[in-house]
Amino acid sequence: MKLRVNLYSESLFPPELRLSFARLTKALVVLIGLLLIMTAVFWGLNSSLEADKKQLMLVKQELDAEKQDLEAALAKRGPNAALVAEVELKAQQLELKQKLFGKLNQQEMLTSFGYSPLMTDLASVADTKLWLNRIQVNENRYIFEGFTSSPEGVPLWVDKLKNTTTLKGHAFASMTMSLGENQPLAFKLTSDAVTSDKELVK
CATH class of the missing domain: 1.10.287 (Helix Hairpins)
Structure with a gap:
């Protein structure tokens, strides 16, 4: 048996x-x-x-x-x-x-x-795995806050953003992620305009 x-x-x-x-x-x-x-x-x-x-x-x-x-x-x-x-x-x-x-x-x-x-x-560049809940614009500085169901999807979305007309020539100075209780993964991106070589020399 x-x-x-x-x-x-x-x-x-x-x-x-x-x-x-x-x-x-x-x-x-x-x-x-x-x-x-x-x-x-x-x-x-x-x-x-x-x-x-x-x-x-x-x-x-x-x-x-x-x-x-x-x-x-x-x-x-x-x-x-x-x-x-x-x-x-x-x-x-x-x-x-x-x-x-x-x-x-x-x-x-x-x-x-x-x-x-x-x-x-x-x-x-909208993505079904990512959505924004807050956008801040201060001159050449952009801040995006939102949630994602796929952590690896955020860098891919950032690469798409860099090719858009508005954010072309910008670099994302910082990116933070946090996971709250019973919540999807939250992220925050901060963008600053890239300084040209001529401006750096000055």
Whole structure:
């Protein structure tokens, strides 16, 4: 009489994966939807900034014309304390408008060229094994935080990012990974623009 004894314990079997293809597909669809919504929001912000710029440009042109008229009148009449004070006031107002115009230009550049192309590039390299939950853009510095079901998939995704239009010429200065309880593997990437040889010599 033969007896069969099972020497294997259930604890020796690999744990069941909580992530499935269907869940990852749903997460990818949600991510793409969020990217489209964020793109629409940034497009709206950009349109608002463009309108503010046009209005500010008109005010700046009016102040510039008034300043020139006052300077011409001052040159004809000679020194006048009230007229000189008015010219100085117009000059100060014009300087403030120019500073504000510069800030609006900078903000518009960040909105137009920082996020919209970035969202397009991220959608083009989307991976079902990886999803982002936070994106930070600070001038030429990019920070990506998210989760992955495949640790080796993150370096492959980074290689794809380096070939996109937005992140071309950038290097990822640091990458950290952490595994929380009952959570997929979390990662954080920090990107900095690569400094050219000429800039290093300076």
